[in-house]
Amino acid sequence: MGSLSELYQNVILEHNRSPRNYRPLDEGSRKAEGSNPLCGDQVTVWLRMDGDIIGEATFQGSGCAISKASASLMTGAVAGKTRAEAEALFERFHRLVTGTLDPSEAETLGKLAVFSGVSEFPIRVKCASLSWHAMKEALNGGER
Amino acid sequence: MTAAATPTPTIRSASHAPFDVERIRGDFPILSERIRGKPLVYLDNAATTHKPQAVIDAVSRFYSAENSNIHRGVHYLSERATVAYEAVRERVARFLNAPSARQIVFTRGTTESINLVANAFGRSALGPGDEVLITGMEHHSNIVPWQLVAEATGAIVKAVPITDSGELDLDAFDRLLSPRTRLVAVVHLSNALGTINPVRELVARAHAQGAVVLVDGAQSASHLAVDVQALDCDFFACSGHKIYGPTGVGVLYGRESLLERMPPWQGGGDMIASVTLERSTWAPVPAKFEAGTPMIAEVVGLGAALDYVESVGMPAIAAWEEQLLSLATAKVGSMPGVRLVGTAHDKASVLSFVVDGVHPHDVGAILDDDGIAIRTGHHCAQPVMHRLGIPATARASFAFYNTPAEVDVLVRGLERVRTVFS
Numbered sequence: 001m002g003s004l005s006e007l008y009q010n011v012i013l014e015h016n017r018s019p020r021n022y023r024p025l026d027e028g029s030r031k032a033e034g035s036n037p038l039c040g041d042q043v044t045v046w047l048r049m050d051g052d053i054i055g056e057a058t059f060q061g062s063g064c065a066i067s068k069a070s071a072s073l074m075t076g077a078v079a080g081k082t083r084a085e086a087e088a089l090f091e092r093f094h095r096l097v098t099g100t101l102d103p104s105e106a107e108t109l110g111k112l113a114v115f116s117g118v119s120e121f122p123i124r125v126k127c128a129s130l131s132w133h134a135m136k137e138a139l140n141g142g143e144r
Numbered sequence: 145m146t147a148a149a150t151p152t153p154t155i156r157s158a159s160h161a162p163f164d165v166e167r168i169r170g171d172f173p174i175l176s177e178r179i180r181g182k183p184l185v186y187l188d189n190a191a192t193t194h195k196p197q198a199v200i201d202a203v204s205r206f207y208s209a210e211n212s213n214i215h216r217g218v219h220y221l222s223e224r225a226t227v228a229y230e231a232v233r234e235r236v237a238r239f240l241n242a243p244s245a246r247q248i249v250f251t252r253g254t255t256e257s258i259n260l261v262a263n264a265f266g267r268s269a270l271g272p273g274d275e276v277l278i279t280g281m282e283h284h285s286n287i288v289p290w291q292l293v294a295e296a297t298g299a300i301v302k303a304v305p306i307t308d309s310g311e312l313d314l315d316a317f318d319r320l321l322s323p324r325t326r327l328v329a330v331v332h333l334s335n336a337l338g339t340i341n342p343v344r345e346l347v348a349r350a351h352a353q354g355a356v357v358l359v360d361g362a363q364s365a366s367h368l369a370v371d372v373q374a375l376d377c378d379f380f381a382c383s384g385h386k387i388y389g390p391t392g393v394g395v396l397y398g399r400e401s402l403l404e405r406m407p408p409w410q411g412g413g414d415m416i417a418s419v420t421l422e423r424s425t426w427a428p429v430p431a432k433f434e435a436g437t438p439m440i441a442e443v444v445g446l447g448a449a450l451d452y453v454e455s456v457g458m459p460a461i462a463a464w465e466e467q468l469l470s471l472a473t474a475k476v477g478s479m480p481g482v483r484l485v486g487t488a489h490d491k492a493s494v495l496s497f498v499v500d501g502v503h504p505h506d507v508g509a510i511l512d513d514d515g516i517a518i519r520t521g522h523h524c525a526q527p528v529m530h531r532l533g534i535p536a537t538a539r540a541s542f543a544f545y546n547t548p549a550e551v552d553v554l555v556r557g558l559e560r561v562r563t564v565f566s
Contacts (some may be wrong), residue, residue: 004509004510004513004564007509008509008510008564013564013565016565017361017501022293030340038503038520039504039520039521039536040520040521040526040529040535040536041535042535049268062503062535063503063504063505063535064503064504064505064506064509065502065565066506068503121509124509126506
């Protein structure tokens with residue numbers, strides 16, 4: 001049975017209280033929205049691309065601590081990454097929160113490893129991955 | 145019938161006997177389950193209620209000893225199943241004080257009951273420019289069917305706004321009601337806010353303008369004594385699973401003259417008088433609206449649920465629940481950093497709230513760790529959330545098997561929420 005303290009780790013609570021990169025970006029950036037109609041969570045992700053590299057990532061929205069902290073940590077994690085690197089990171093992150101990541105790969109996730117507790121709470125996987133789906137959509141075009 | 149959220153010093157009951165909640169809890173097997181090692185504190189009764197052993201036994205007994213299709217066979221079991229099914233129609237008519245069992249249509253639930261009216265009444269009675277008046281506190285199931293029928297007929301859907309406390313704006317109701325209004329669709333007891341609407345008064349005003357009224361009774365049927373003749377409504381929709389019965393069965397009460405005039409909305413077996421390859425004629429009401437094999441075992445279970453509820457007595461149930469809601473309102477409402485959402489004068493069962501700086505989903509997750517089941521989210525009432533400027537709420541909803549001690553467990557759980565997120 002999942003432990004609540006593993007779900008709500010201090011890093012997650014802290015990012016929920018003080019989300020990083022919580023602002024829109026100007027024109028020239030890409031944006032995409034994600035929403036979960038079941039719970040009403042909503043997030044907008046902006047990306048400023050420097051060629052193939054994500055120069056800057058930001059977000060705004062409303063949601064639970066898991067979804068907000070995930071968006072906050074994601075914006076830090078994908079900045080400076082190429083499109084392919086960011087998509088590969090999402091793929092590993094998704095395996096982390098669904099409990100299918102090989103433990104040897106966990107360290108490649110850096111701070112994102114704090115979301116490992118989500119895998120014990122299947123209904124929260126959507127919360128943790130909402131902003132990542134929006135990021136991927138923005139990468140693949142999004143709205144300009 | 146109003147259950148005002150004012151503290152009452154003692155619990156009233158019809159018999160003046162003390163309300164024996166522990167005996168009642170013993171009738172509901174699931175209430176002795178442990179969740180994450182802790183006793184279940186089930187405060188999600190607005191979503192669905194638990195089933196007493198009598199209901200579980202009735203469904204099981206039907207399948208064990210009576211199962212057969214109804215209205216078809218000459219054989220013994222078919223006749224027995226038919227009698228059992230039709231007896232529940234009489235039972236429901238008595239429960240709602242309907243003039244006759246012919247006015248009771250079995251459906252899959254409140255949602256299907258409303259869709260039946262939207263399709264059978266709406267599509268035959270509405271035309272371009274006609275208006276359907278709903279309210280800003282409706283469940284999606286009393287919004288979307290009207291939007292669909294409006295799209296098909298050219299009718300217009302208008303909504304009566306709600307006040308900050310979660311009451312209907314009655315002046316706006318009067319302004320929006322006009323001779324163009326063909327139908328008013330209004331919730332009796334709001335699932336998101338707990339507000340009890342003054343349905344009888346609304347019906348009188350709507351009838352004065354020639355509009356028919358559908359009442360969404362999904363929540364009210366289990367918390368208030370419903371008398372469709374006293375309400376004078378034209379349609380009343382409710383669900384079996386929210387009144388301690390099985391899922392998959394619901395009820396539509398309708399005024400006989402309207403049911404007679406309405407065309408069927410689904411075709412199939414059981415709803416016809418005669419069928420040729422060219423044309424068919426319809427069975428009389430209510431069979432006209434019950435195409436196909438219905439949910440026979442569930443209907444039988446619903447009958448057992450209504451027997452159970454009436455054995456406890458609706459006045460005693462309402463009084464106990466009023467006591468619980470008053471207690472919870474006082475205790476949760478006075479917690480620092482907690483704000484109640486929906487503070488109407490007349491309320492029942494539902495306590496919606498938000499905790500400063502903590503999203504309702506996180507409130508729900510932490511309470512769940514203590515074995516407390518509440519609902520979090522928009523409660524299928526997104527317009528209510530938009531109106532009040534919040535994305536979601538946490539909602540505790542009480543039934544007559546809940547206890548004052550469970551209110552205290554809720555309060556301790558909310559203290560833990562504030563500690564985790566401090």
